[in-house]
Amino acid sequence: MQESNISAGNLEQCLKCNLCTLVCPMMAVNGHYPGPKKAGPDGERYRLKDPQYYDYALKYCLNCKRCEVSCPSGVKIGDIIQSARLRYGGHNLRDWALANTDLVGSLASPFAPLVNGVLGLRPVKTLMHSWMGVDSHRTFPAYSARKFSSWMRKQDQSRFDKFVTFFHGCYVNYNYPQLGKDLVKLVNAAGYGVHLLEKEKCCGVALMSNSMGDRARRQGEINLASMRKAIAAGEDILTVSSTCTFTMRDEYPHVLGLENADVRPHLYLLSKWLYQKMERGEVKLKFRKDLHLKIAYHTACHMQKLGWRNYTLELLRKIPGVELVEMEQQCCGISGTFGFKKENYGYSQAIGGRLFDEIGAARVALGAQSDPGFVVCTECETCKWQIEMSTGVPVMNPVSILAMALE
């Protein structure tokens, strides 16, 4: 008799209750998607028998993990689907270009003004829509002419005797260095210096969702090796993106099979690290009293899965003069590269619709219809692009809000 569960992702624990099907955002808008239960634990039983049972509709999974959050039996539904896509899924040139954020970023960055200009041109967008399948509604985040890592190397941090290591991620490095600078400002104010990893690669999330597991695994190994060196020097690793953090803590071991138990406890989002330091009285920060921000907080999917939203909310509540409302915990629909693909644009917007309406309603409820001090706050960069495009409301990472609030 088999006495304990031995299946990958706990698939044997699935009782077919269908609660995951009920909460799946894709299921609600797309009849072609079989849903988390069927795509995950049910389909896996067939795939184990014969890989020809792999269903290409699994490409519709957003990897939002909201199925796992709802599962009363602890089945890793999202992991099962993600692993199946890595094993059996395929990709085309468009997917390759969208997924290699690191490579494309370092190619585009030196020519940033030119690339940004060209990508914004109507004929180019039309061409990319029809030829490459990148939806013309989308605008790529602008590339920065100067990489964050180049800026950081010029910063003198020698006045500190305690340090953290910052995993900046692709978005901070190639597109939005200001967010990285905000983190440095905050961490410095907390009395810590900032180091970079010896070698940093993209966390690999976009590679994984586009079925490029081997490349993601190689990048993961490089990141983990550099992180181990930083941790050996007594430094915690800080990040600003919920998705990078979630990928490196949980998808590395569960989906890529990378052993990270020694690194995992040292890998923080800034808000968790700062909250704990402040609660223990190790760090004291003074916030301005004249920052009158009205904030609608959106829980990004991977933030939900991490279960760390309360760290951010508690920190934001420490800022005097901030009015904070929490949006219902639901997906914005973009799911990284998913929403950039033209065949997914409709689904993407249909999923996000309820959130966009709620943000609009929150703006009215806070009396901020024409108020420039109304922002959406979230830890995810692709949620930021989606919500800004769809609602016109500026979206800020909590790190930037906290840095702005410093006295």
Added chain:
Amino acid sequence: MKFDAVVIGGGKAGCEAASLLLDAGLKVCLVSAGLTMDAESTDPWAAVRAIARRGAVVLRGDTAVSADLKAETVLSVHTECLEEEPLEARLFILATGKYFSRGLLADMERIYEPVFGADVDYIPGRENWYDSDFSAPQPFLGFGVKTDAQGRVLIGGKTMKNLYATGDILAKGAQAASIEAIASEYAGK
């Protein structure tokens, strides 16, 4: 993180308890590891959302895994996501239900409560847990945690001062906690 009360379990019993504690003005944290079916709503998160809207901190999809005890008092609870960060409180309510919601776990030898290691009232010997006649009353459905006359949970035969049980996790015949009475008692403290 510090609260007046931590409720473990986001099902019917846990949500009702959290609601009564909020009525009494307590600062509440509700740990809800996954969903439970609600016959009254097609919106699966409706019950816990209502609790969150009233100002409680709701940890959706997080699971309580262990507790820190000192003598007969619970000091804090740890969860899967918050790891080393304890949920500290004066009052703890155990409402994690039975087997389906993993409030009770069974292995080959025993039936146990995984968060606190609370005393479980059950008949030893796996063959005594069920009746092979499918439609006969099944003994395992009557197993559950032991409580004292006030609904306080027993651990190692001793009554815990600030840990109460309510809902399906209770053994057949065990006293459920009167949350209203507890709420007003703690609101006064």
